[in-house]
Amino acid sequence: MSALPQKGATVAATVARPRLHGWRHPAILAAAALSVASGFAQFGVFTALGDVATAFGEGTGGGVAAELGLSATTLGLGLGLIRLAALGGLPLSALADRRGRKSVLLGCSAIGLGLTGLAALSPGYWVFIALFALGRPLLSATNAVAGVIAAEETRATDRAAAIALITAAYGLGAGLPAALRAAVPVLTGQPLAFRSLFALSALPLLCLPLAARFLEEPDRFTRLRATARSSRLGLGAVHRELRARLGLLCLLAFAATFVTGPVNGYVFAYAENVLGVSPTITFFIVLAAAPLGLLGLLAGRWTADAWGRRTTCVAMHVVVGLAGIAAYTGGLPLAIGGYLAGLVAGSAYAPAIGALSAEIFPTEERATAAGWLTAAGALGAVAGLAAFGVAADAFASFAPAAVLVSLPVALTAPAYLWLPETRGLELEESAPDAR
Numbered sequence: 518m519s520a521l522p523q524k525g526a527t528v529a530a531t532v533a534r535p536r537l538h539g540w541r542h543p544a545i546l547a548a549a550a551l552s553v554a555s556g557f558a559q560f561g562v563f564t565a566l567g568d569v570a571t572a573f574g575e576g577t578g579g580g581v582a583a584e585l586g587l588s589a590t591t592l593g594l595g596l597g598l599i600r601l602a603a604l605g606g607l608p609l610s611a612l613a614d615r616r617g618r619k620s621v622l623l624g625c626s627a628i629g630l631g632l633t634g635l636a637a638l639s640p641g642y643w644v645f646i647a648l649f650a651l652g653r654p655l656l657s658a659t660n661a662v663a664g665v666i667a668a669e670e671t672r673a674t675d676r677a678a679a680i681a682l683i684t685a686a687y688g689l690g691a692g693l694p695a696a697l698r699a700a701v702p703v704l705t706g707q708p709l710a711f712r713s714l715f716a717l718s719a720l721p722l723l724c725l726p727l728a729a730r731f732l733e734e735p736d737r738f739t740r741l742r743a744t745a746r747s748s749r750l751g752l753g754a755v756h757r758e759l760r761a762r763l764g765l766l767c768l769l770a771f772a773a774t775f776v777t778g779p780v781n782g783y784v785f786a787y788a789e790n791v792l793g794v795s796p797t798i799t800f801f802i803v804l805a806a807a808p809l810g811l812l813g814l815l816a817g818r819w820t821a822d823a824w825g826r827r828t829t830c831v832a833m834h835v836v837v838g839l840a841g842i843a844a845y846t847g848g849l850p851l852a853i854g855g856y857l858a859g860l861v862a863g864s865a866y867a868p869a870i871g872a873l874s875a876e877i878f879p880t881e882e883r884a885t886a887a888g889w890l891t892a893a894g895a896l897g898a899v900a901g902l903a904a905f906g907v908a909a910d911a912f913a914s915f916a917p918a919a920v921l922v923s924l925p926v927a928l929t930a931p932a933y934l935w936l937p938e939t940r941g942l943e944l945e946e947s948a949p950d951a952r
Contacts, residue, residue: 534945535736537672540679544670547731548663549686551626554721555659556690558633561718562599562649564694565711566592572711573642595646603895605654610661610888611753614881617742618669619734621884622662623725629655630722637715657895660687661887668875669735669883673943677821680871681814684864688810695803741880741950753889755882762936763886766874769929770890771897773834773870776926777863778898779905780841780919784856787915792849802853806860813864821869825940826876829869830933836862838927845919876939876947883948 538545562569570592613621632652639645660683667679694714701709755763788794788802820829837859844855878886901922908918939947 552686553690560691602650602653606657607888609658611885613884633718681868767893774897775901813861817865826873833866834930841923
């Protein structure tokens, strides 16, 4: 891999020093608000899946279909299509390297939220799935480009904090559907119907003009565009000397979600159906997850700046892998402890990998790289869920399945050391733009 300039390289060798901000700048807060909307619109379908199945199913036949309204195969195919649709976020993210961060962020947010709102009017299950599948790549690109804006608007000392803010905003949005479905019945005495839940996507859609007032095109991008008419690269492509670096990062992103997808997806079914945990205890575990996830983000922000990006990524990869194994190979204390430890480590990993991935690609290719990492993460989650399910059925046990999906993430962790350490470097130093 090509070496990067060392710390202290002349920033002026590429472009004049851009205007940079702290992590609480209005433009970054506006990008974070759009990440909240993106998380809300993407994860509502998983939260309200039972209501969706009941509404669109007929409840005939036997087994799962009689209980839920739709068969497990039908539900699984629908959710699989939605997850795989996130791959379409790659070309949309790459478009931000050509058209600009702000316009792509606003455009993807508007169309993605609009499609989610339309899903509330779906006449049938597959129309519902199609609308969510069409919106998923736009919303995935929204979050990827928001992270790029956070990286490019900030100085080195604030970058990990800004990316942690985007990650926290996305997580908040993803958790809002569950919170609303729990709170509305308490406040109104009536359950929150899934159509009403998805119709709430109209609220952030209406607020887009306000967000647009605070968003700004990062100075790093506008200065690059002023000196180069357009990228000569194909959509989704990076320069030859950076392809090995991008491939390694995609492999590591795949490994990370290969374990977090199934471990987080099956843990509550395992706890309740195998270990006999009551739904009340499950509820308290979910409550504990939110502050612990925030604690992980804060810890990750600190370690990324104090220990370095690579060291944090290596450490958290190992912890996530070991926690995944622990969650399914012991009793209740190990299951709860493994799940929560993996959650904290995964949260701490986010600021470090977000900063590192932004700092080793030049402005011309930064959003494209973010799109590739999003796609790799989506593929890893789908592959991990499939592998975990097949292994659990084959061995008639969750423990071998947990080892199968968790070991790769721990074994691949040292590969981060093949990447350059970028802590303390401005983007013009760690990944200078070509003249």
